[in-house]
Amino acid sequence: MTTPSTAAPPDKVESFIGGAWVGETRGHCLEVLNPATAQPVALLQEADPAEVHRAVINARQAFDAGPWPRMDINDRKDILYRIRDRLRAHAGELADLEVLNAGIPHHHVQGQVLRMTRNCEFFAEVASTLRGESYTQSAGFLTWVTREPRGVAALISPWNAPLALSSMRVASCIAFGNTCVLKPSEYTPLAVARMVELMHECGLPPGVVNLVNGRGSITGEALVSEPGIDMVAFTGGTDTGRRVMASAAARLKPSLLELGGKSANIIHEDADLERALDGALLGIFSNNGQQCLAGSRILVQRRIAEDFISRFAERTRRIRVGDPMSPDTEVGPLCFQSHLERVLGYVDLARQEGCELLAGGARDWSAGAGFYMQPTALLAPSNSLRACQEEIFGPVAILQVYDSLQEAIALANDSRFGLVCYLWSASLDAAMQVSRSVRAGTIWINTPMMRELRAPFGGYKDSGIGRDGPQSSAEFFTELKTTTVPLDPPPLRPLGRH
Ligand code: NDP
Numbered sequence: 001m002t003t004p005s006t007a008a009p010p011d012k013v014e015s016f017i018g019g020a021w022v023g024e025t026r027g028h029c030l031e032v033l034n035p036a037t038a039q040p041v042a043l044l045q046e047a048d049p050a051e052v053h054r055a056v057i058n059a060r061q062a063f064d065a066g067p068w069p070r071m072d073i074n075d076r077k078d079i080l081y082r083i084r085d086r087l088r089a090h091a092g093e094l095a096d097l098e099v100l101n102a103g104i105p106h107h108h109v110q111g112q113v114l115r116m117t118r119n120c121e122f123f124a125e126v127a128s129t130l131r132g133e134s135y136t137q138s139a140g141f142l143t144w145v146t147r148e149p150r151g152v153a154a155l156i157s158p159w160n161a162p163l164a165l166s167s168m169r170v171a172s173c174i175a176f177g178n179t180c181v182l183k184p185s186e187y188t189p190l191a192v193a194r195m196v197e198l199m200h201e202c203g204l205p206p207g208v209v210n211l212v213n214g215r216g217s218i219t220g221e222a223l224v225s226e227p228g229i230d231m232v233a234f235t236g237g238t239d240t241g242r243r244v245m246a247s248a249a250a251r252l253k254p255s256l257l258e259l260g261g262k263s264a265n266i267i268h269e270d271a272d273l274e275r276a277l278d279g280a281l282l283g284i285f286s287n288n289g290q291q292c293l294a295g296s297r298i299l300v301q302r303r304i305a306e307d308f309i310s311r312f313a314e315r316t317r318r319i320r321v322g323d324p325m326s327p328d329t330e331v332g333p334l335c336f337q338s339h340l341e342r343v344l345g346y347v348d349l350a351r352q353e354g355c356e357l358l359a360g361g362a363r364d365w366s367a368g369a370g371f372y373m374q375p376t377a378l379l380a381p382s383n384s385l386r387a388c389q390e391e392i393f394g395p396v397a398i399l400q401v402y403d404s405l406q407e408a409i410a411l412a413n414d415s416r417f418g419l420v421c422y423l424w425s426a427s428l429d430a431a432m433q434v435s436r437s438v439r440a441g442t443i444w445i446n447t448p449m450m451r452e453l454r455a456p457f458g459g460y461k462d463s464g465i466g467r468d469g470p471q472s473s474a475e476f477f478t479e480l481k482t483t484t485v486p487l488d489p490p491p492l493r494p495l496g497r498h
Helices: 049-064 073-089 091-102 106-128 162-174 190-202 216-224 238-250 273-289 302-318 337-352 405-413 428-437 470-477
Strands: 029-034 039-045 133-135 141-149 152-156 179-183 209-211 231-235 255-258 264-267 297-301 356-359 376-379 396-402 420-424 442-445 478-486
Touching (some): 029 091, 049 179, 049 209, 073 091, 091 190, 162 179, 162 190, 179 216, 231 238, 238 255, 273 297, 273 302, 302 356, 302 396
Parallel strands (some): 264 420, 297 396
Antiparallel strands (some): 029 039
16 A cells, blocks of 8 residues: 555555555455545455455464464553554544545544544553453362463454444454454545554564455455454444354354444433433434444434424534535535435335425535435334334434333334433433333433443344453453363372273
């Protein structure tokens, strides 16, 4: 990759294997677009199955014979801290590349870049405090249990928050001494490629982090079906996750799946309505509405519904859509053309299903030729509609009205997903009821999107299997080993001596 000194994108993104850019031109090439202009900004050289195999072989060698898994934890930690500092020093450049390629507003990307650096330091600390167990209860024996790195990981990440999500996967994997092959989305390779390059300027041994780029159906499938992989950690859509898990399971490889959501945001009648309104708008429209943890089903108690819904619609109409580089922009373009069409298709479907259009609903040409869409609000007559059951993954809020908190909880649970649930209420009793009864991995009460890195994050039901978090990541990315020694030579029955 040509290294940009500023946020200028490279001409071409290719694989990074064994500590170096591959530097070959063969096979399929894809255009990388700027979603704000719909214009190409770089080319992506797709890794075919042979190149993916090479990446896995390099990761395998780095694991089986390289220094990384055997390194003193303090030295490994030093490298992760150097990576943290280097990424931080290049935060502006990385943020600009991310905005250019993913269309996420700049102010929002800054938080994600900070998250990327926090992921490195956080998992360095977690790995350095990893503990084992020992057992002395059996007379004459000492048994101890150690955690060892599991091996070579296939890491697959989506396009909606490339740096934050790819760094989460990489940091939680390599901190425990594993090596990996990372495949980001074909739509958003730019900032992640630069991140991987910067990581290698900090003393990361070659082969510990390898990068392959390309379409999920080619590069992604080749990666998850590689025999040299020991585990798969995947962040993406539920249907893809199901295929990835089936492929890993066929070879008895464990998989960690962070998948989609259709989360309820319950606005109870006793909520601080100003804050609930701000929180509900942020919950659905931040990151251009493209977030797994979006509060995309907004459930409003009937007594406050008319007022809340009309104010929500009014604020939705006033959201500033535009160039994601501009500090004034609140919602940028969607990531790519076919995704925009898919999201607009859901708006049409929702209207055919009987939803009332309250705001937006169309492509927004006023912001330019990019993949812009008006932030949209729809009022749904029933939770059984496809618009209420399927993940739209765009700036589309579906509002519904409920009477009792029990009904709101039932609506929240009436979903195949279970990633998060939001509640806005002043009542401790309501908070306890929602916390106890909603089947979701995270419950946010009177706050939108507080991602506590120290706590597990992941989904119930179709929202995933496994969790990110200090303990759960350690469990996924390490193997347990039990070793027993006698304190004195134990008596052995002398078989065959007579
Ligand atoms: P996809 O499932 O389409 O893609 C995710 C990744 O998998 C991409 O890198 C994609 O490559 C790759 N991929 C696609 N097909 C295959 C395959 N057959 N084998 C291996 N890899 C494949 O999801 P999106 O990129 O559209 O991301 C959006 C989804 O991610 C949403 O459902 C969202 O909710 C979920 N998500 C979940 C999060 C969580 O923490 N629970 C966080 C963020 C997003 P390519 O794009 O190049 O085709």
